[in-house]
Amino acid sequence: MAVDRDTVRRIARLARLAVDEDQVVAMEGELNALLTWVEQLQEVNVEGVPPMASVVEQRLKLREDVVTDGGYAQDLMLNAPQTEDNFFVVPKVVE
């Protein structure tokens, strides 16, 4: 399953990573090298083997459905690059 340059551009778009043409070429090579290396997994017989869901067998704990956290809008805004009245500011998305 080799990756071509169009696939690299499509994956970069899905991953929200801007890539220039040089990077597309470099990543094409790197991704193919990695995918070739992991190809050996195809030789393992996984018939009837369940995929691992959790390494530690445990029942997830339930708790009361009540509010246990919150009420610190100022803290949430503290590291934001651009804010206005406790809102995050982004480029205009609706004309």
Place this chain on the structure above:
Amino acid sequence: MALSSDPTRFTIADARDALAGKQISATELAQAHITALTAATALNAFITETPDRALSAAETSDARIAAGEARPLEGIPLAIKDLFCTKGVRTTAASRILDNFFPTYESTVTQNLWDAGALMLGKTNLDEFAMGSSNETSYFGPVINPWRARGRNEDLVPGGSSGGSATAIAAHLALGATGTDTGGSIRQPAAVTGIVGLKPTYGRCSRWGAVAFASSLDQAGPMTRTVRDAAIMLKVMAGHDPKDSTSVDTPVPDYEAALNTGVKGLRVGIPKEYRIDGMPEEMDALWQRGVDWLKAQGAEIVDVSLPHTKYALPAYYIVAPAEASSNLARYDGVRYGHRAAGVSDLIGLYERTRAEGFGREVRRRIMIGTYVLSAGYYDAYYLRAQKIRTLIARDFTQAFQQCDVLLTPATPSAAFGIGSKTSDPVSMYLNDVFTVTVNLAGLPGMSVPAGLSQDGLPLGLQIIGKAFDEETVLRAGRAIETAAGFNAQPQSWWRTA
């Protein structure tokens, strides 16, 4: 007590005794380490130093000791991997994208340490988002291993990703450090810097407030100079946390008490698949010495098989990037972290921010992860890797029917030169060949310094235990430590006046 006059030579256990016996104050102990780390900037072990905070906490510790109210780690100066969120102290994950991030909350593991009286000297350097095995992917530059090959002055890597923490301990800049281990990031740097590194069972320590890399694999653990110190630190770090539903609600044993039990009658498994092609003869010889040491102390040696071992690394490089691509989706330049300037559309803002904010290795893993999770490829890659993970875990379950712990090499070789493996990702990934299986199965593993290579560089052995049986891992580790008598130290070439 034969204490050194230099408090940076203490173990945590020594320091605990010296503080309790009023032979030294917490302030003097903190000051000695601040002096040491100030003179060690050449190693680049710290991203952020917090000397004022350490001294102010030391004052509190001195008051508590005077009042007879000392807590278990009272006055012990620690280095914290810069992957743990620390309230009000910059936390970067060694990434440009978090270059200016100041958490408004504290990770559970570090909070546990402060509640026990420990104090923070600073935040240590690491591979960006803990993705690397050499500490060369850090936005803040590589960490330099305090060790050099005999008669050489070439800079070597300290391993990764917890390379700054490993260096801080090996160079005596802190008494203990926190690390995190997703595929070997505690054990591999510990091995190549000649210190002890313990990755606990998945679920033993809370992951809350630790910057996420691969959530089904990440686990915090201690990095120290002795097995006893690892036991002391783990006791404080571990425990259930309602804020991490994968942290397990079982009592935390007194790990230190387990150390004196010895290994008489302990069944130690030797997995034949770990004897890999191209492993240096000296590593093989060290492994055999480890077997002999345990046998001499009364352990029973059992040959075991872990047939799917060779598939662990490629399976890991599907599972870990898949989880990373999902976890790192949060860095969007909107709520925190770096934001690209001068972009007028939202998608463009995301794309430029992430391209500028993430380094090359992180971008590569995000791309791989996105690809293996994308429509049409999920079954062939991700689902298959998760099935192989089940087979790897089964291998261990079967082996542990015949033995109590496993003994293996910790790394395939000693520390290598800066820049010598950066051009070939797969050769870099092979550093984790002996450690990554343990993460995939969620088990505890510990690296213990066991000898020097022909070039005079540290080599480690790894003990792997059953889930939640850190006590037996520590017991066996203590036996290796006692027999190895590893007391070599790096020459302090880095020290400035």
